Amino acid sequence: MVPGPARHRDRAGGARVHAVRARRRVRTQPESWGGQVTTAAGRLLRVEDLTVTYGEGPDAVPAVRGVDLTLDAGATLGLAGESGCGKSTLALALLRLLPRAATLTGRVLLDGEDVLTMRWGRLRAVRWAGASVVFQGAMHALNAVHRIGDQVAEPLLVHGGATAAAARHRAADLLEQVGLPAARTSAYPHELSGGQRQRVMIAMALACEPHLIVADEPTTALDVMIQAQILRLIEGLVAERGISLLMISHDLAVLADTCDRLAVMYAGRIVEEGPARAVYDAAAHPYGRALSEAFPRVGDPASRLAPRGLPGDPPDPAALPAGCAFHPRCPVALDRCAHDDQPLRAAGEGRTAACVRVEG
Numbered sequence: 001m002v003p004g005p006a007r008h009r010d011r012a013g014g015a016r017v018h019a020v021r022a023r024r025r026v027r028t029q030p031e032s033w034g035g036q037v038t039t040a041a042g043r044l045l046r047v048e049d050l051t052v053t054y055g056e057g058p059d060a061v062p063a064v065r066g067v068d069l070t071l072d073a074g075a076t077l078g079l080a081g082e083s084g085c086g087k088s089t090l091a092l093a094l095l096r097l098l099p100r101a102a103t104l105t106g107r108v109l110l111d112g113e114d115v116l117t118m119r120w121g122r123l124r125a126v127r128w129a130g131a132s133v134v135f136q137g138a139m140h141a142l143n144a145v146h147r148i149g150d151q152v153a154e155p156l157l158v159h160g161g162a163t164a165a166a167a168r169h170r171a172a173d174l175l176e177q178v179g180l181p182a183a184r185t186s187a188y189p190h191e192l193s194g195g196q197r198q199r200v201m202i203a204m205a206l207a208c209e210p211h212l213i214v215a216d217e218p219t220t221a222l223d224v225m226i227q228a229q230i231l232r233l234i235e236g237l238v239a240e241r242g243i244s245l246l247m248i249s250h251d252l253a254v255l256a257d258t259c260d261r262l263a264v265m266y267a268g269r270i271v272e273e274g275p276a277r278a279v280y281d282a283a284a285h286p287y288g289r290a291l292s293e294a295f296p297r298v299g300d301p302a303s304r305l306a307p308r309g310l311p312g313d314p315p316d317p318a319a320l321p322a323g324c325a326f327h328p329r330c331p332v333a334l335d336r337c338a339h340d341d342q343p344l345r346a347a348g349e350g351r352t353a354a355c356v357r358v359e360g
Ligand SMILES: Nc1ncnc2c1ncn2[C@@H]1O[C@H](COP(=O)(O)OP(=O)(O)OP(=O)(O)O)[C@@H](O)[C@H]1O
Pocket: 054, 055, 061, 063, 081, 082, 083, 084, 085, 086, 087, 088, 089, 090, 099, 101, 250, 317
């Protein structure tokens, strides 16, 4: 008999996790998070059939619906989509950082270990040292009453096992690496600009030398010049250290400029994934095309004249349309799109797309 789903409440007070035991495999635990990536073919992250649902019963909100994703060691992946499509939920699910109301199913294999079923002690070690998150809006993510040097030192003390003096020294060093002079280590968050605060978040994310950084809209609310500086900083730091990056944004142009590959999300599902330039220049899915046309292209004056924005609004995840969730807004929908949802299938140039118009 196939065992039924195992369900338990995260001891961190977070999301409930249903893990399908039948699919769990015995695997070797990596010795430490500072070591080499142990998975086959350098694959650092593998998300399999991940679902996240907020609430239960008739009010349940299926925010992430059967997502599969992979990210190789040292590679960068951009995750794009309109507000409410489930990007942040997916990002937070990777480290089980979701609120109690969320129920998760599927697998999130980080360096070969399933984050969704790992014990609380192991999860604590994986956060910061295995993977760390740069949240949007640094002012809310930083502690207003602690000096930034102390905040950067904290993960080193708690997760890195450093002495207080060593952590302070390393924090100053990290702040300098992200472009903040050592003299600023004693500043409070409110004494810094938005861009400087985001640099502090990046220094914290780097502190325990993670294999993966998840950056959730890291440049939201920054002006264009500072946004470009922060993006270049992240790009340079991860490339230099061989860290994998999952960067989330509603702006496909920013992601295409920063990442090797792009995944486009709509109504909780990945609808296209592939090499960043191919997806940005000629998306196979009509939603990907609409998203790339929604932003002006640098150096292409004609694109400024193109109609911006998509017609209509994204669907309410609690009341998704039947068939392909994009069909009510799709300019090339066929009759069958109203009742047939499409799986991701090969769409040429190393990419996949979930559209009836893509030949299998
Ligand atoms: N704690 C929660 N309880 C219930 N529903 C939630 C909760 N958090 C998010 N949602 C819902 O889940 C869906 C996905 O939200 P999510 O924040 O992941 O989207 P997003 O693509 O990251 O949007 P944004 O770019 O605006 O942050 C939305 O419909 C949202 O209202």
